Amino acid sequence: MSIVIMVGQLLLGLSILVILHELGHFLAARAFGIKVEKFYLFFDAWGVSLVKFNYKGVEYGVGWLPLGGYVKIAGMIDESMDKEQMAGPPQPWEFRSKPAWQRLIVMLGGITVNIFVGIFIFWMLTIKYGDTYIPMSSAKYGIVPGSIGKKIGLKAGDQVISINGKPVKHFEELTNPKVFLDNTVLNIQRGTERLNITVPGDILNDISAKGQAGIEDFISMLPRSKFSVDSVIGNAKKAGLQKGDSITAVDGQKVVFFDQFRDKLDSNKNKKVILTVVRANNTMQLPIVVDKDGRVGFYRPIKELFPKEDTLNYSFFASLPVGASKAWTNFTNNAKGLKKIFTGKVKAQNAVSSPIGIAKLYGGYFDWYKFWSLTGFISMVLALMNLLPIPALDGGHAVFLIIEMIKGKPLSDKFLEKAQIVGFVLLIGLMVFAFGNDILKSFHK
Template sequence: MEVLIMAGQLILGLSILVGLHEWGHMAAAKMFGMRVEKYFIGFPPKIFSFQKGETEYGIGAIPLGGFVKISGMIDESMDTDAMSKEPQPWEFRSKPAWQRLIVMLGGIIVNVVVGIFIFIVIAYNEGDRFLSSAEVNKYGIVAGELAQEIGLKTGDKIVKVNGKPFANFSDVVSSEVFLGSNSSYTVNRDGKEIEIDIPNNFIEKLSDPEEKGNFIRPLEPFRIGELVPGLPAEKSGLKTGDKVVSINGTPIRFFHEMQAELQKLKGKSATLVVQRGNEQKTIPMSITDEGTIGIMSESLLNYTTVDYTLGQAIAIGTQDAFGVVYNNIKGFGKIFRGEVSASKALSGPIGIARMFGGIWDWARFWQLTGLLSMVLAFMNALPIPALDGGHAVILSYEIVSGRKPSDKFLENAQKVGMVLLLGLMAFAIFNDVWKAVF
């Protein structure tokens, strides 16, 4: 079921973004009087289509893209027969270069606008909820295996990031830290300050969603939050608001301590002592084979909540949207410098689906859809033949030089671009499968 939910979110998100991207091309083309023959979400074979005016609108069976067929334009269809005829007034090739450039940039512009809009709405509706550095450092951090690899320990208090104090715990695990070079933490350990260097290729290990949660998190005192119906916690009489004092005599103060103790007791029985109001209760219960009892924890740390005005949301949402592009540029920089391998950094459809997760969470869905909209704009802007950016470079050359490249050159450039893109897609899919299996 989780696989179907992942796939459903991926298909819906990509269909929205690709549909809007191709609509951007179509709207610009129609604005300048160009004939749009086809507008499809998904690639052939065709599932459904209808004709309206000069344009056939349809849905393809392969939901990982889409296309617009504009008369007189050399594209992935490679319709060279049509290109051998005399140009017609309604064709792409008959229009001025500046109009053709706007058509090619139409999809990128729409994706940028959509991405910014999504991030603005998220900022306005949700505001921000975070842990301050002072609140985290009441108790320090839980250091997972990856954190321990670089020298962090549970109980460390991070006081500086890259030599500077921080206000928000999210700054500790931000892209500035992992996509930058020579990053470091300054930690307070037993009253002494220690520098912890972060390897430049550390982002490779954090690229796997399962590993990312194995880095650091705050040490959190907790109480029982929501109970999952039908699982041991509810069946045994545990209640929302209870505080776990011990499990089989082992004292419990922080949530990670309870998790660790339950993992030792998979499939066994345990005795929990909980604080309920002014009295302690002893509750026997069974532990699932996964080492869980069916609760949601409620942190007793004090989170700071900030609501944004519309003006603030516009500024913050725009900044967050373009931050995605900036992070992609920095990520490619790490690949080109050899600090990160492409196989670790790049993800295809399977990797993206795993980012959505196996639970349908609309807040997460729109967050990732906004991110993908900006990534789609960035990737399409790359100066690779067959991508919008490649067409834009050629058209910019034509505008500056006044000389239009030959149709033969454009055909060959399109072929080279298609080979590169198909190779990249094959690599991404194979890489996803390899990481999932091995």
């Protein structure tokens, strides 16, 4: 059932964004009197459609290949490669008959809509949910770095005072993608010592290699905390551990914080350890078996798992700049990430995802906030990807139109046809790489 929900969310999110993207091209073309022949969600490869109908001279439909969508604009060299139409004389309602600036607007229509959709989604989410965050006052015991964080010099209990000289107000700032993308300097308070730790420019490669767990392996998304025992199951119950007990040591070594306790268990998987337990002012020793996952079988109280949060609520109009800022941050962060891929600082196999990877991000349960947050994020990613100057993408068409405007004459149809083929081959190759990469990751896991 979870797989069905996962795929369903992916198809719903992508369908909304694809339809709106193509609507941007459609409306811009119609505004300039350009004829649109087809409007399709997904591709009707080899002419096979699941659903189709005609309305006012336009064929609307749903194709069987769920890899995007398209509008077929009369008189334009696109993925349809309709050479027969292009062989005839230009007609006044065709794309090729319009001034270059109008054609450029048509080509940028989808990207523009994706940007506005992303801003709108984050605006609405801000109105509905506000901006919830963990204040630094809830992180009085500091951070819990994972193996990646420890590698650059972070230690459990460190207090991050500032990022690039700017004081940290929200705990979430520590795991914001900006930290991984800009050679960030973290100012740390460690006991009585104050020091700076630079986040290396290639750290994103280590983080992305671990997928969704990568950020947690840099700095835990929850502050360091003490712990106690709530409900008890399995080996813990057999050993006599009870609700309300306080665990103070493992094999005689003192533990105060949950990360210390977890580390002790991780180093003793499938082994027996001795827990020092305080119960009603009495201290006792309980032998207990640690399972293969490094667990003994108890749950912590809910209040320990969720630190105190604050929420900033905004008015209808005050939410707009907040939502726009979130959308733009997603756009710029992804642009910086792409730059790191192109410059070799991040391996493509660690950073590129297919719809399989995106479906996993949506998850196997439905949550409106998560669904719309991820859909808004993907809308900004689609805008960025379509801006890339690759033939067959909107950005490629835009580059050719800008060249035409500079030269004062259009590029030849023969050149545009070849460029379209090259772009199509590149996109198919990227798609095969992305799908193959996600499938191999699944098998590896």
